[in-house]
Amino acid sequence: MQAYKYTHPLLISIILVLVGNSTRLPAQEIQSTCIECHGLLEDEMKAPVDSFANDVHNRPGLGCVGCHGGDNTSDDMLESMSEAKGFIGTPGALAIPELCSKCHADPSYMKTFNPGLPTDQYSKYLTSVHGQKNEEGDTMVAHCSSCHSAHGIRPARNPLSSVYDKNISATCASCHNDSSYMAPYDIPTDQVEDYRKSVHGAALLEDDDLGAPACNDCHGNHGAIPPDAESIDKVCGLCHNNNMVDFEKSTHADYFSVLESPACETCHSNHLIEAPGTEMLSGEEPVCGQCHFEDDGTGALEAAKLMASRIDSLENAIAEAEGRLEEADQKGLFVNNGLFVLKDARQRAFKARTAVHTFQADSVVNMTAAGFEQVAEARNIARELLDNYVFRRKGLAISVVVLLILAVAIWVKVKRIESRQKH
Amino acid sequence: MNDAGSRSKLYRFFDERLKLESLREFAAHKVVPSHRHSAVYYTGGITLFLFIIQVCSGILLLMYYKGSAETAFESVRYIMSEVQFGWLMRDIHSWSANLMILFAFLHMFSVYFTKAYRFPRELTWLSGIILLVLSMGFGFSGYLLPWNELAFFATKVGTDMVGAVPLIGEPLLKLLRGSEDVTGATLSRFFGIHVAILPGLFMIFISIHLILVQRLGISEPESWRNLPPERKKYTPFFPNFILKDLAVWLVILAGVAALSVFFPWELGTKADPFAPAPQGIKPEWYFLFMYQTLKFIPSHVVGIEGEVFGIMAFAVGAILWTFVPFLDNDRNRDRVSRFFNFAGIVIVIYILVFTVLGHYLE
Numbered sequence: 078m079q080a081y082k083y084t085h086p087l088l089i090s091i092i093l094v095l096v097g098n099s100t101r102l103p104a105q106e107i108q109s110t111c112i113e114c115h116g117l118l119e120d121e122m123k124a125p126v127d128s129f130a131n132d133v134h135n136r137p138g139l140g141c142v143g144c145h146g147g148d149n150t151s152d153d154m155l156e157s158m159s160e161a162k163g164f165i166g167t168p169g170a171l172a173i174p175e176l177c178s179k180c181h182a183d184p185s186y187m188k189t190f191n192p193g194l195p196t197d198q199y200s201k202y203l204t205s206v207h208g209q210k211n212e213e214g215d216t217m218v219a220h221c222s223s224c225h226s227a228h229g230i231r232p233a234r235n236p237l238s239s240v241y242d243k244n245i246s247a248t249c250a251s252c253h254n255d256s257s258y259m260a261p262y263d264i265p266t267d268q269v270e271d272y273r274k275s276v277h278g279a280a281l282l283e284d285d286d287l288g289a290p291a292c293n294d295c296h297g298n299h300g301a302i303p304p305d306a307e308s309i310d311k312v313c314g315l316c317h318n319n320n321m322v323d324f325e326k327s328t329h330a331d332y333f334s335v336l337e338s339p340a341c342e343t344c345h346s347n348h349l350i351e352a353p354g355t356e357m358l359s360g361e362e363p364v365c366g367q368c369h370f371e372d373d374g375t376g377a378l379e380a381a382k383l384m385a386s387r388i389d390s391l392e393n394a395i396a397e398a399e400g401r402l403e404e405a406d407q408k409g410l411f412v413n414n415g416l417f418v419l420k421d422a423r424q425r426a427f428k429a430r431t432a433v434h435t436f437q438a439d440s441v442v443n444m445t446a447a448g449f450e451q452v453a454e455a456r457n458i459a460r461e462l463l464d465n466y467v468f469r470r471k472g473l474a475i476s477v478v479v480l481l482i483l484a485v486a487i488w489v490k491v492k493r494i495e496s497r498q499k500h
Numbered sequence: 501m502n503d504a505g506s507r508s509k510l511y512r513f514f515d516e517r518l519k520l521e522s523l524r525e526f527a528a529h530k531v532v533p534s535h536r537h538s539a540v541y542y543t544g545g546i547t548l549f550l551f552i553i554q555v556c557s558g559i560l561l562l563m564y565y566k567g568s569a570e571t572a573f574e575s576v577r578y579i580m581s582e583v584q585f586g587w588l589m590r591d592i593h594s595w596s597a598n599l600m601i602l603f604a605f606l607h608m609f610s611v612y613f614t615k616a617y618r619f620p621r622e623l624t625w626l627s628g629i630i631l632l633v634l635s636m637g638f639g640f641s642g643y644l645l646p647w648n649e650l651a652f653f654a655t656k657v658g659t660d661m662v663g664a665v666p667l668i669g670e671p672l673l674k675l676l677r678g679s680e681d682v683t684g685a686t687l688s689r690f691f692g693i694h695v696a697i698l699p700g701l702f703m704i705f706i707s708i709h710l711i712l713v714q715r716l717g718i719s720e721p722e723s724w725r726n727l728p729p730e731r732k733k734y735t736p737f738f739p740n741f742i743l744k745d746l747a748v749w750l751v752i753l754a755g756v757a758a759l760s761v762f763f764p765w766e767l768g769t770k771a772d773p774f775a776p777a778p779q780g781i782k783p784e785w786y787f788l789f790m791y792q793t794l795k796f797i798p799s800h801v802v803g804i805e806g807e808v809f810g811i812m813a814f815a816v817g818a819i820l821w822t823f824v825p826f827l828d829n830d831r832n833r834d835r836v837s838r839f840f841n842f843a844g845i846v847i848v849i850y851i852l853v854f855t856v857l858g859h860y861l862e
Binding site: 409410411413414469470473476477480481483484485487488490491494495498 | 577580581587735736739740743744746747748750751753754757758761762763764767
């Protein structure tokens with residue numbers, strides 16, 4: 078959280094009077110005296126002017142006075158920044174949410190600028206941990222400008238915005254990654270680092286997959302709350318719907334509920350979610366082993382190994398068939414039919430991975446069985462194509478020999494005719 | 501037919517109805533000049549043979565091809581994967597099409613450099629030029645028919661060039677595409693052009709071309725002008741030359757078959773009009789020299805838009821080329837003729853260099 082440390086208002090007033098006197102402009106030429114004067118200052122007094130040039134609020138009728146009050150048409154600093162003109166100076170952390178809500182919570186007003194923009198940010202904010210603590214008088218928690226910045230606010234879809242998908246983790250990290258700043262709150266500060274190493278973070282930050290979740294996709298943005306044990310599956314299920322449906326039907330759903338274990342997080346962790354693989358089921362330290370053990374009477378570890386083995390076998394078989402089709406493709410044969418069948422098999426393997434969340438080995442076995450049939454079909458297609466390749470070569474060789482023999486025979490015939498004609 | 505009696509009976513039957521005797525007389529006296537450049541006489545026959553392959557393989561493809569945006573790609577895929585020897589027919593059709601245009605060019609330049617277009621063969625040259633244009637039309641319209649991504653965007657680029665023609669470009673573009681853009685309507689139109697309009701026109705002009713060749717005989721080389729008759733050697737057209745032609749055709753057929761097996765034509769992915777154009781879209785190789793030239797021309801030349809200037813220059817060049825028999829005729833030989841030889845060499849080098857550049861440059 079960045080605190081704003083302004084110089085004493087009296088000092089600013091003196092500077093502005095001095096500068097203002099020397100650069101006073103005729104009233105009709107002045108667009109905004111705030112910009113005119115602050116633009117002539119330096120460092121943090123000038124910074125808002127520079128940032129505001131790209132701010133979404135930089136448009137006629139809004140501008141500085143929209144938030145700070147005052148009169149931006151008066152070139153007399155004492156008048157333009159007078160309380161009589163409504164000047165409020167720099168709004169404090171506790172006042173900012175309400176200040177922004179004056180416009181952003183007013184649908185009829187916001188409609189005139191951006192009819193598509195929601196107007197429930199403030200009411201959601203009040204339900205968030207940030208909002209509740211702000212209400213309680215905590216000036217350290219995030220408020221509007223903590224995330225959106227104060228004078229360089231850009232729409233969330235703008236890649237330069239502090240709340241653009243790819244920038245959000247850095248924005249959250251500016252507080253949540255700072256252990257000294259977060260010390261009073263007694264919560265971990267490694268979430269963002271973990272997230273960046275996770276399959277989600279890698280997809281969004283390294284592969285530029287804007288569909289991958291950032292912090293706000295799970296925690297919400299204005300109504301940010303940490304998902305608890307009951308809601309975590311709802312959050313994950315927003316994207317991983319089939320996994321969630323399978324899980325909810327499974328016996329684990331009830332047990333996890335009783336044990337107050339979070340549904341997805343128990344096996345996949347939360348911020349450091351790695352790409353799931355069959356090693357989670359049958360590796361040296363399977364996640365099932367957190368609760369189950371050999372001969373515990375449930376057969377869970379055996380079932381997990383069976384599921385992993387079927388999925389691995391199917392994926393290996395797909396890769397092998399793919400290699401055969403690739404070989405045929407390199408020989409110039411038409412392999413699309415085989416690839417179509419393999420696409421279905423890959424879909425089966427994908428569904429089998431999803432079916433793991435039923436925790437029923439039979440579901441995975443049935444799903445992979447259909448996949449194995451498709452792989453066998455693809456392998457047959459590949460074999461037929463490769464046989465056909467040999468057939469084509471042989472056919473070509475025979476045809477060429479026949480054609481060339483005919484051509485030579487004709488040439489010999491012509492030579493005989495020519496020799497007869499000479500005589 | 502071993503029995504001489506029955507042969508003569510059968511021959512008499514047809515002779516009485518078709519007057520075969522006069523044809524036999526004509527064939528018996530038809531000769532082909534025999535000299536060290538006689539090989540060029542085969543280029544026309546090879547082009548004709550490749551056209552015959554096109555007609556035969558095209559008819560077979562037509563039995564399974566479905567010419568609409570929804571079915572074209574799938575039907576070609578079906579031909580390649582399910583139809584017995586369908587892959588062979590498609591590959592032969594594609595290879596033979598390209599070779600046909602290659603040999604048409606070779607034939608044209610061999611005629612050009614041997615001055616075979618001169619009196620009295622000006623009309624043979626003109627009909628040949630029309631046949632070359634029709635062949636390129638066949639290639640351009642046929643390229644779109646599989647309705648794959650490359651064909652779709654290459655057709656878009658190609659028809660855009662038509663749109664740049666001054667005055668008539670815009671209506672011509674709409675006429676060609678059947679709509680503002682390349683769509684299913686364009687495919688239907690190109691299909692119709694490829695299998696009905698062009699074959700009809702081609703048959704008319706190839707008939708004219710062959711009749712003229714038979715009527716006027718095979719052109720003799722310029723160097724024979726002052727040779728005494730006893731030093732001129734001739735080969736009888738029937739059966740010597742026609743049998744040699746047949747032998748060459750068989751070798752060409754073996755070559756087309758080998759190309760089809762070792763270098764099959766890919767089908768690629770189905771055309772998606774809403775997808776962005778893939779990188780490196782280029783027209784077929786025989787349009788590359790024009791395409792590359794247009795790319796090199798600056799955006800504006802003498803106040804005219806570069807592309808328009810280029811197309812106008814090509815149009816002027818094509819008109820001059822078409823009427824070259826009337827510019828380089830018997831009356832103004834020697835010096836002028838040397839200029840035409842030089843111009844021909846420059847044009848060949850230009851086409852080769854720009855085709856290679858078009859192939860390798862991005």
